[in-house]
Ligand code: NZQ
C-alpha cells in the first residue's frame with residue numbers, strides 16, 4: 001500500500017428491500033423543514049414518491065419540493081435549488097433519485113449559504129467550502145455513480161460547455177443512504193447498463209494506475225468478476241433481486257474512496273467522457289463505454305504486465321502458449337465482447353457526436369497524470385475518432 005492515508009467514511013447505509021422503513025428513525029434527528037429533491041418524474045411512476053411523502057408527513061415535516069433535476073445537472077438549475085433552500089430555512093435535504101439528484105443535492109447543501117459566483121469560486125478556482133452546509137440523506141433509485149456514499153458532485157455549465165466535478169469535505173457526505181435494490185427494477189435497460197459500465201469504469205480508473213502489489217487491486221478484480229456475472233443475469237431478467245442487489249452493493253463500494261486508498265488512480269476516461277456529455281448531454285456511463293476500448297488500447301503498450309493480470313484474473317484468459325502481449329490484448333477483446341453483449345454504446349456517433357466537434361471536445365478541462373501514458377490533446381482526439389469507427 002502506498003503512502004500514508006486516513007480512511008473515514010461517515011455515510012450510514014441501509015440496504016435491502018425493507019430499507020426505506022429506516023427513514024422514519026433517521027428523520028427524527030433533523031428539524032422540520034425538509035427539501036425533497038428529485039428528478040423528472042420516474043419516482044412518481046414507480047410509487048417511490050408516494051412512499052416517501054407518506055413517511056415525511058407521518059413525521060410531521062414541512063415539505064419543500066425541488067423537482068426536475070435533469071441528468072447531468074446544470075449550474076442554472078442548481079442556482080434555483082440554492083434559492084429554495086436558503087429562502088425556506090431548510091433543515092435537511094432528502095435526495096430521491098440517481099447520481100444526478102444526489103450530486104445536485106450535495107451542491108445545494110454546500111452552496112445554499114455561499115455567496116457570489118459559485119462556478120468561479122469552487123469549480124474553477126477550487127476554493128474550499130467554509131460556510132454552513134445543510135445535512136442530506138439519499139434514497140437511491142439508479143445505480144452506478146457511487147454518489148450515495150461519497151462527497152463528489154458533477155455539474156454542467158451549459159454556457160461554457162464544461163462538466164466539472166468537485167470533492168466536498170466530510171460534512172457533505174450523505175448522512176445516510178437507503179439502498180433498496182427493488183427501487184432499481186423500473187430503470188430502462190439503457191440506464192441500467194449505463195450504470196453498470198459506470199461502476200466498471202470507476203474500478204478501471206483506480207485499477208489501471210501504477211504497478212505496485214496492492215490489496216485494493218485484488219479487491220477490484222473480485223468486484224469486476226461479480227459485476228460481470230450479475231450484469232449478464234440482470235440484462236436477461238431485470239427483476240432478479242440477487243443480481244440487482246449485487247450490482248447495487250458493488251457500485252457503492254467502487255467509489256466511496258475505499259479501493260482508492262494506498263494507490264495512485266487515473267480518471268482520464270472520465271475526463272474524456274465528461275467532455276462528450278458537456279457537448280451532447282449524453283448519458284454518463286455510455287460516454288465512458290464508448291471511449292474505453294480506444295483508451296485502454298492506447299495504454300496497453302505501456303503496461304503489458306497489468307493488462308495481462310487483468311486478462312487472466314478478470315476475464316479468465318488462458319495464458320498457455322501465448323506471449324504477455326497476446327494475453328493482455330485478449331483481455332481487451334473479451335471486455336469488448338462483454339460490452340457489446342450487454343448493449344453498451346461503443347461508438348460516440350450514437351451519443352450525438354459529429355466530426356466538427358471532436359477537436360473542441362478534445363480540449364478537456366484537465367489531463368490527468370495517473371494513467372500509464374499522459375495523453376496529449378491530439379491523442380484524445382484520436383480516441384474519439386477511433387470510437388467513431390467501432
Ligand atoms: O429524472 P428521472 O425521471 O428520475 O429519471 C432518471 C434519469 O432520466 C432515471 N431513473 C432514475 N431512477 C430510476 C429512473 N427511471 C426509472 N426507474 C428508476 N428507479 O434514470 C435517468 C438517469 O438518472 P441519473 O441520476 O442522471 O443517472 P446517474 O445515476 O448515472 O447519474 C449521472 C450523474 O452523476 C455524475 C455524472 O457525471 C452525471 O452527472 N457522476 C457522479 C459521481 C459522483 N458523485 O461520485 C461520479 C460519477 O463518475 C459521475 O460523474
Ligand code: ZN
Pocket residue numbers: 145198201202270284
Ligand atoms: Zn462515473
